[in-house]
Amino acid sequence: MTERTVVVGAALLDAGRLLAARRSAPPALAGRWELPGGKVEEGEAPEAALVRELREELGVDTETVERVPGEWPLRPPYVLQVWTARLCPGSAAPAPLQDHDALRWLAPDEIWDVDWLDQDVPAVREALTRLAAEAP
Numbered sequence: 001m002t003e004r005t006v007v008v009g010a011a012l013l014d015a016g017r018l019l020a021a022r023r024s025a026p027p028a029l030a031g032r033w034e035l036p037g038g039k040v041e042e043g044e045a046p047e048a049a050l051v052r053e054l055r056e057e058l059g060v061d062t063e064t065v066e067r068v069p070g071e072w073p074l075r076p077p078y079v080l081q082v083w084t085a086r087l088c089p090g091s092a093a094p095a096p097l098q099d100h101d102a103l104r105w106l107a108p109d110e111i112w113d114v115d116w117l118d119q120d121v122p123a124v125r126e127a128l129t130r131l132a133a134e135a136p
């Protein structure tokens with residue numbers, strides 16, 4: 001039997017930039033950059049989980065736009081799925097409230113300036129194609 005838990009990550013896009021978040025915990029991941037998000041709870045739709053996680057972690061109101069095709073293995077039993085998302089009108093600006101200690105909005109030519117978690121690199125590469133498509 002394969003047990004797997006989906007971790008949803010947001011490619012949060014705004015004004016042609018992608019939000020990257022630096023993890024503050026656990027020690028093995030702290031200091032590395034990721035797509036903000038978290039684990040989907042039982043009975044929860046992944047898009048709803050992502051909106052919930054972004055509210056908890058960053059204090060923002062968001063809506064998901066589309067699934068970024070693909071699924072990337074994390075530490076078993078977790079797999080990463082990614083959606084593009086945008087801020088709802090009137091949302092607060094993202095703040096590192098929980099799990100993160102820094103945030104950066106990255107333009108396409110800055111994407112590789114941060115030290116992404118190794119396992120996020122293929123997902124970020126895929127998200128970058130979406131960002132390039134919507135860059136002003």
Ligand SMILES: Nc1nc2c([nH]c(=O)n2[C@H]2C[C@H](O)[C@@H](COP(=O)(O)OP(=O)(O)OP(=O)(O)O)O2)c(=O)[nH]1
Nearest residue numbers: 007008009034035036037038039074078117119120
């Ligand atoms: N959110 C997120 N987690 C990731 C990414 N890449 C990656 O390996 N992970 C790992 C870190 C964690 O082991 C797991 C997700 O944990 P989390 O701490 O973000 O999820 P959560 O908010 O639901 O966690 P919890 O404290 O409620 O247990 O997936 C990523 O891009 N985004």
